Amino acid sequence: MEDTYGICVGGSVTITADAGFHTYSWSDTSMGQSMTVTEPGTYSVRVTEYHVDVLCSTTKTITVVASDKPTITSIETSDWTAYENMLTVMVGGGGIYEYSLDGEIYQSSNQFAGLPNGEYMVYVRDIYGCGVDHEDVYLLMYPKFFTPNGDSYNDTWGIKYYLNEPNMMVRIFDRQGKFIKQLTDTDPVWDGTFNGQLSPATDYWFTVKRQNGKEHRGHFSLKR
Known part of the structure; x- marks a missing residue:
């Protein structure tokens, strides 16, 4: 079970505690192994395990944060070189985002450096799966x-x-x-x-x- 979960705007997230305990008691009064959350906030679960005449229990606190689909607002370019160009991706939205130039390998930085001139497709995704945005951009060059x-x-x-x-x-x-x-x-x-x-x-x-x-x-x- 993670310490932090994200919830998309208008959505829900199901938090599932580790298996193997006898009882589960969530802060919203749920008693099963899982709890479904529709609002960001701080939640907790108390788990109990019985060992003959010994009762063991522990409580874990979980934070649920609001997140949202990214929207690319602009892409700033620093180009006009053969191989030392740069892209900086500006994004609107209330989430935590990752950035990619191929839709497969993502990074936390919104800046890409050391790029050759050419055409690129920039991808931005929310780390909690709330959505992806993408946009074409061109790093320009001219013949000498x-x-x-x-x-x-x-x-x-x-x-x-x-x-x-x-x-x-x-x-x-x-x-x-x-x-x-x-x-x-x-x-x-x-x-x-x-x-x-x-x-x-x-x-x-x-x-x-x-x-x-x-x-x-x-x-x-x-x-x-």
């Missing part, structure tokens, strides 16, 4: 260079997973700050031209504004 020479390899530049994150704005500028191109859902990459002319091989800068208001600035090279 591209080579628009028509060989079908690195011919365009764009933000990986750009189309999977709604309302993200990506704008490209030359070294003097002149606006070159804004990526869109229908045109999510840059082919290295401006007004139909080949852009020079040099460094270019970009800005990213995400739906959550976070901004990122970086640069990349066009090589010919």
Whole structure:
């Protein structure tokens, strides 16, 4: 028998004492081996065992805590690296929660570090089985260079997973700050031209504004 049990909102939990005793007396006047609880609080059970002319008894106190299904409110990302990205999961609800990136291996910390860029499914579960929530998240990355020479390899530049994150704005500028191109859902990459002319091989800068208001600035090279 555990010291602490969780009870989901609107639910109940059955507490079962260890077997092998002759009598059971619960704080709610139940007399069986088990007691069903519908409210959080502190409960107790007194168990008795008879040995010929010796009577042995002991009392155990149990705490029942309220718990609830988790709700992911936001996922904070620290990305733009190849393998040192981080996720921090923010959760609403009144339970005790665990976190996972595969739905199988869970941890108590709401932070995941040392992640490669890519797509992740974040899972949050209540430790007392009151429910699970999950949400997709993308750790973004961009090519450091591209080579628009028509060989079908690195011919365009764009933000990986750009189309999977709604309302993200990506704008490209030359070294003097002149606006070159804004990526869109229908045109999510840059082919290295401006007004139909080949852009020079040099460094270019970009800005990213995400739906959550976070901004990122970086640069990349066009090589010919």
